[in-house]
Amino acid sequence: MNVRPTISDLALNAGKKARLFRILFQHGLCNGTGLFLPYDQGLEHGPRDFFANPDATDPGYIARLAVEGGFNGVVLHVGLAEKFCWDFAGEVPLILKLNGKTEIPSDAEALSPVTATVADAVRLGAVAVGYTLYVGSPAQAADIGQYLRIREDASRLGMPLIVWAYPRGAAIEAKGGKDSFYAVDYAARVASELGADMVKVNFPHPEKRSGVPAAYDTDFSAQQAMDAVVRSANRTLVLVSGGERAGDDAMLEKARQSAEAGATGLIFGRNVWQRGHDESLKLVTKLQEILVKYPGQSIESFASRHGSFGEKMFLSS
């Protein structure tokens, strides 16, 4: 098991640290872990995602669910944030997604254009921003270019930056696919190298080995893979994505393995709101029962752990 980095390890500026502290220690379980509710699928997949539970078409329903479930944050695009966030302002942290696209054209050269600015996030009272980086896309030059501007703005405005590190495009499809261990491990590292504060990854599938580099073409357990992903992210906090709706047992096991590996939190959307209201809340409770067992270092223990600032610190690997 890895030692999960604390928010003090990230050498954040004051604004970023204050906002991360609000998310992780003043909402949800208030124990340094996080459970997030993403709701950007209306743009990414269209309303088809809401057919399983039509109530979920309504952003107001989602916001209420986020408050009731004690989520650490709800993720919205700017249009919904502008029209709905004053309804729940202050009750659940807003994470403003800053880029997105439709699923309609081909993903072979995927690029997610910027839909809002860090300044929009500040204006709307958001506590963090999200950016989807399509790791390995042939459009990576344009992607990293627009990401750079957002990283700079987020730093200047003290806004934590969560990178949706998504392997995507024709090349990665030929090298194990977007949720292979190779792809997820690489994506986590890219986010870390490029300065994300948190990284959202898919759960890695070490059994997808067709076309992966030799180092990954051997037997790894899911736990080993998840452990490695968290190590590759080093001091970037890891959030594990729920992805498409799946069976509850499998999902809870993935959540437990993620926490065990040192991930800071979970970000589950369709698995939550594609079921009825009460069932959603029941699942949330189960996820929180896992996270409560993996408390992050409370901020009070920081001084004792680090001694003086001049002392060296290295993560044990």
Next chain:
Amino acid sequence: MNVRPTISDLALNAGKKARLFRILFQHGLCNGTGLFLPYDQGLEHGPRDFFANPDATDPGYIARLAVEGGFNGVVLHVGLAEKFCWDFAGEVPLILKLNGKTEIPSDAEALSPVTATVADAVRLGAVAVGYTLYVGSPAQAADIGQYLRIREDASRLGMPLIVWAYPRGAAIEAKGGKDSFYAVDYAARVASELGADMVKVNFPHPEKRSGVPAAYDTDFSAQQAMDAVVRSANRTLVLVSGGERAGDDAMLEKARQSAEAGATGLIFGRNVWQRGHDESLKLVTKLQEILVKYPGQSIESFASRHGSFGEKMFLSS
């Protein structure tokens, strides 16, 4: 039937709300609905659209028609707005279209370049701006990029932003086509996610099911489809487009279904001005006879509906 959002639900800034109020409550039926006259076809299709009624070649004729018919707004590109709007300034609201293109090259990677700025709209006394977003086009990254700048300017200058949410391009043609239920529903949602104040959509065709995602590949009535589109748009006001000229009965039925579904208004161009002057006004009267039956919440009732600002509000879906 959906509850139509009021302009207070949109959490608009003062300039946007004042201008929307002027459009919806101080022109036309003054009842919160809107009937709009688009006249951007000279750029989009060329003068061929005017051959059915040569008078329509003249922007002055169109402006007169807009005044006589009691429209809530006339939509022009900057060139016509500059040369003609001083003739009718103040008599009918001007909506400045901010992008457009010719129909000559292929639409496979459709992108509508910016032809004017929000500052032009302010200078010309416009009360709203229009932007065509080609939802699903392979050029979506460039499209969303230029849209972002316009959304920012419109917000800064208090100018309501109407998005022409048009599915377009090779990919959507392979997934049901541009007026399939899937495409129109998705387009309405995209406009909402990206921060449109109003969205112009085509009437959805649920019977176009070839290649659509599974959720849409079942029997829906036109009314069910239109209802869903308005729900997908949530607090973004919906305008339904007339499209190509069609039979009167079919058109009036579409108008009625749109109003029934909670759309705020209609935007009919060719169906109006491709017939003779007096026939145009007769059709307008019939459309207004429909809209008058679906009054929007008057601004006076706002306080009573919402109680205090701190109270939660959710749209019933």
Next chain:
Amino acid sequence: MNVRPTISDLALNAGKKARLFRILFQHGLCNGTGLFLPYDQGLEHGPRDFFANPDATDPGYIARLAVEGGFNGVVLHVGLAEKFCWDFAGEVPLILKLNGKTEIPSDAEALSPVTATVADAVRLGAVAVGYTLYVGSPAQAADIGQYLRIREDASRLGMPLIVWAYPRGAAIEAKGGKDSFYAVDYAARVASELGADMVKVNFPHPEKRSGVPAAYDTDFSAQQAMDAVVRSANRTLVLVSGGERAGDDAMLEKARQSAEAGATGLIFGRNVWQRGHDESLKLVTKLQEILVKYPGQSIESFASRHGSFGEKMFLSS
């Protein structure tokens, strides 16, 4: 016959109106018509255009011809304007061409890059600027994008903007070609929609009907086509281009038909300077003999025509 718009109909700002007045009422016939000498072919076609009359290689020769012939303006690119215009400054109005390209690469996706700015035009004492818009080119997004910047600058600096509205590219070749009635009519309209003050068009060929939209696929006379083009341009003043050198009778007839249709002027280059000096001036005299019969409304009659500013005005179509 159309009523030709006056320069007051265009709702121009003071700088634009003053410069247009100088061009149309203080040079040439001083009667509201214009005869222009374009000399951008050295860039567009290269020196091969000068082999028929080697004197025409020399911009000084052309400038002298413009003065001697009593032209309303000479059109130059910035390099020639800078090196030669101080020789004739004040004697013949300078129209600075702001974009151009060579004929060497394919025109399938034609785009004419910007070669000078409106500020250059101001610095050089020009009275108008010219911009080539390749209507229907697959590169229309880039084209309209750079045009927008120039329209804004021209407006800010009070500089009349003449659009060379040239259908071009693979798509228009498949729909009747670049001088079909469909193409020219559409191009004139596009310039008007996008805010040109004047538009330069080729003479339309209604007999080119292969691939044109149904509305154009019927018998029209040349005069009917030219009339329609001027109506499509509405309050944008029309200049008709001479194009490649042709027989004198045919050209003079085109000139007469253009004036009859309500065009404001003629812009003839190769037809003028590809012949010897004296023959050039003879042709100019014949063209002026046509234009003198179609005087534009003198500026004095403006008040009497329009009555008060509040009165409505519409062009009869």
Next chain:
Amino acid sequence: MNVRPTISDLALNAGKKARLFRILFQHGLCNGTGLFLPYDQGLEHGPRDFFANPDATDPGYIARLAVEGGFNGVVLHVGLAEKFCWDFAGEVPLILKLNGKTEIPSDAEALSPVTATVADAVRLGAVAVGYTLYVGSPAQAADIGQYLRIREDASRLGMPLIVWAYPRGAAIEAKGGKDSFYAVDYAARVASELGADMVKVNFPHPEKRSGVPAAYDTDFSAQQAMDAVVRSANRTLVLVSGGERAGDDAMLEKARQSAEAGATGLIFGRNVWQRGHDESLKLVTKLQEILVKYPGQSIESFASRHGSFGEKMFLSS
């Protein structure tokens, strides 16, 4: 024989004129002609150009040669200018090349990216800047776009602008090739139309007629072709390039024909420094023996030639 334009004919601003005067009348033969040493081949071709004379690898060797040979200028890219020009500052004029590229990828859509700014040239004490324009390249829109910025900066900072007018790309290869009379004549004209102060051209080959326009598909002597190129450049001063290393007699004859045609100078690189030190200087002497016979009009005679400023001047063609 053409009359060579004087630097007063160019209507330059004070900074440009002062710097051109320094180059042409205060260095080299000080007679209004120029002999230039280009040394940008390390970027354009790589070190392979230095294998014939390894000393030429060293920019210091080249700078010494420029001083010893009495050149009117040495052409360097910014890296070499920064590291070496303080060694010879003031002794030989520096011409900073502002764009360049490697020869490695295909030239089919050639574009030479900007490598330094006019401000760099000012900082380094340069007296002129050079820009390679790939006339006829399919990338001409991007090329002319970046050229425009440099022309503006050069004008603002009073820095003479020398255009390397190089026909290049797939299209010109199909129309006679890059050193056909057609291509060179067109390139000279393009530089003039776009505002170059000097243009560097290759010596034209009128015998390359395959695919050229009709006007060029007839017998011209080399002298006739060179004469025409200088006329096409009109008031833009012409420098003739040496190109690849060739036999001395042929080269000297080309130099003589260039001067005879009215070219202002010669720009010889590989033909100079690909031979040993002493042989280089011998060739330089022979080139200067030619140029001394074609003195440019001295600055003192300017007033007498032009009389008053109001008097018209035209080049005899």
Next chain:
Amino acid sequence: MNVRPTISDLALNAGKKARLFRILFQHGLCNGTGLFLPYDQGLEHGPRDFFANPDATDPGYIARLAVEGGFNGVVLHVGLAEKFCWDFAGEVPLILKLNGKTEIPSDAEALSPVTATVADAVRLGAVAVGYTLYVGSPAQAADIGQYLRIREDASRLGMPLIVWAYPRGAAIEAKGGKDSFYAVDYAARVASELGADMVKVNFPHPEKRSGVPAAYDTDFSAQQAMDAVVRSANRTLVLVSGGERAGDDAMLEKARQSAEAGATGLIFGRNVWQRGHDESLKLVTKLQEILVKYPGQSIESFASRHGSFGEKMFLSS
């Protein structure tokens, strides 16, 4: 053997010179040579590079190694620099890598997008910045364009600029490949022409002659090739890269030949940290035993070497 340029030969501004002095004379052997530890492979290759020595996954481990080994600098991307450099700030110089990309999509048109700015480097206390230029890539126009901005910023902020001069792309693969003598020699020259202060090159392979220009298609020894590369770089300091992990003897021989040729230093990453901790340090010691034999000119001897500033200096070639 070449005379290695001193940092005074580079005509640097005060900030650049101060920082280069700190790197070369105040860290490591303090003798004007440099041994650098690059750690950008997490982005360039992904975590697969760390499987040989899992400790190397942790940037903290690498930083400790850099301090213990007495490196002259450690190369990091901005994300790792931000989160880890405060641990070792001041103990080992930080070189901030300013661009990078994943290995996932094709390298045929390689371009390394900008990931951080020179201002980031200043903020993080870096002493130099690194930029990867893909010499010969079809994307060279975009590459040189973004490089230009960084060169300007580095100059303005006094930050030494190290160019990773990497031949890359389909064209160079057809001309000997990316580590042919031709490719490496050309790359070194390009960095010099474009204003790099230091250039990182691969060790050249003169035996790779398939498709290279004639000048390179003959027998050269490795030493001759390395000598030539350093001469092509002239006053740009040369660092030789270790590349993929190789046998120790071969590597030490390459290091010795590099120093012999006049290279200023070595930059070895995978060859160092892909082995265990103690073995890493042993290799470092052996590399330093080589470098200690090739001391650079100490700064004190500068005045005596150069005499007065007006005296000419040329590198013997």
